[in-house]
Amino acid sequence: MGKSINVSLIGNPNTGKTSLFNRLTGLNQKVGNYPGITVEKKEGICKLDRSLKAHILDLPGTYSLNTSSLDESVVVETLLNKNSKDYPDVAVVVSDIENLKRNLLLFTQIKDLEIPTILVINMADRMQRKAISLDIELMEQELNTRVVLVSARKNIGVDDLKKAISEYKNLKSVPCVNASTIDPEYFETLRKAYPKQSIYKLWLVITQDVNFGKIDRNRDLEDLKSSSFAVKSESDLKKMQHKETVVRYQFINSLLTKVLNVDKSQAKDLRTRLDRVLLHKVWGYLIFFVILLLIFQAIYDWSTYPMDWIDTFFAKASSWAQTSLPEGPFTDLISEGIIPGLGGIVIFIPQIAFLFLFIAILEESGYMSRVVFLMDHIMKKFGLSGKSVVPLVSGTACAIPAVMATRNIEDWKERLITILVVPFTTCSARLPVYLIIIALVIPEQEVWWIFNMQGLTLMLLYMLGFGAAIFSAWVLNKILPIKRKAFFVMEMPAYKLPMLKNVGITVLEKTKSFVLGAGKIIMAISVILWLLASHGIGEQFTNAEEIVKEQYASQNLSEEELTNKIASQQLEHSFIGYIGKGIEPAVRPLGYDWKIGIAIVSSFAAREVFVGTLATIYSVGSDEEETIKNRMRAEVNPILGGPLFNFASGISLLLFYAFAMQCMSTLAIVKRETNSWKWPAIQFTAMTVIAYFAALAAYQILK
């Protein structure tokens, strides 16, 4: 009977490892074209020559040896435990010709364990079609290993691999990356304490406790856990692991620059053809613009139907509660605070669902990586990511789904900057405020025969919002003391049809995250705002009905007019009314009176509340734009005389709403996404200060 050696097949998921296993062993394993097909060890025998057999072990796919899941830990356990019956005499690392950069990370880690290693580059049959050339000889020299080109699917190179395995005694067991450079002092101490052990193996044992924990390993390494080497904090070890990854990718980048060449102009495959169009200097941007337009349309237009149904449903529920439940303050809380508060959460679901439906499709199809490639170099100048374009554009519909959409930005600094600047973009809630103020203070006249002055003003406000977002991003990039990731590995994934299940899960997860995360904050603030707006102290509030009836006794008002006057009187003397009056000295230099002050305070719930609050204060009792507009036009400035809403105060209000963070839901979602009140507090303060001074400057110059 001949000799038998252990051969482990290791590689990233989806590199064709199982196909190669089947070629080598002749077993019929299940093969799928999606990551994670191999979830346990699979074994088979391969006859290499008359006297040598290989016991082939197909290990679960893993991206690196810094594992965190049970099936991935099987790989580490096998490679660390020399006493294991499966410990490999040869490790065959399977990579995919199209994803070499990512695949080589795992290879360099395994090589550093000083196990004889062969690098298999699978799917080599695609090289010609994709115009990829590889200097194998140089690669073997640089990596100190055997490199074999294989196509498991077409049975090319499998015999070469068998030959390479049978010559395993010639394989060098030397590391290719010196990981100890990440902390030379620490590694030197480690080396001195365990001179007989592989330094990288020691490092992996220590870090596996951070990554995973209970791994069966050699007895002589067991004491490491309790030794002084494990005393580095978890975050320090994580930082060291990140540094190690950086060092490895630097090595891989430098290697691939020397050995790999891709001539895209000669490539003939579908992916390259698609890339040629989608990444084209003109067509690429045009197609992306059309896709953005589609997303914008979905959030802005399509979602209005379900939003209207939700709005109607909650309005009816509120009215039902008011009429059906016993009269009293708790019924008022339910009908005016809790139900509208719930409605204020649920109403965002259609926009969130539409946006994430598109984002999930773009991610799943592989197009999002192309977007990053297209936009990154432009957005990076302002401290943003290529992926920031989607949140910035969707922010013009609503900042809430937009802030949530920043989750796919990998770099924390870029993500934070995007979160902080997105609320500057003109969301749909600003529109009712803009439209009514523009109609009041901007003349409806034509400009150059085709444009309308009011339309131009609205367009300028949109541009102002976008400009403010970009400028703030640039400033934040300069002042935020957060380090950017030192490396950026971008691989273009293959195009594929999005899986309905994955898309559905993403939409469901994001919606759930909003409802359960930010929803609770919105609900709590809604209850408090309700209390402030519907309660007050003093006779003017408690006897509002009698006071109004007495005041207007001679005017013979209708019941509706009287109800409106009472509501106005109550709001004026409610807690929120006192706050509005309290801030009057601060808002007077902006050209506002206390009534606008109340509207500003109450519109913290949502910007569009501004119009409704003014309707209540002016006792209009209707949200009809024309009615409120006429009432606002008639309002007189109590100090200066003349119309309160004139050009100067109108522009001042427009600028205030363009820059101010008047949206509790956005603050709630920023809190949820940054896991801290610090960032929403900074955002609220900075935006309010900018809004205040912009409005002040505008009023003082124009009055």
Added chain:
Amino acid sequence: MELLQYILVAVVVLVALGWLFRKSLFPSKKTSGCGDGNCGCH
């Protein structure tokens, strides 16, 4: 009946205020949350 309604309002408002207060002053300590750039959610 009205007294009961006032009590219920007071309870709801206190719960809302207390919850917001706790959320802002004693944030959850879970390290896997967003905000540290290593939260696994992006």
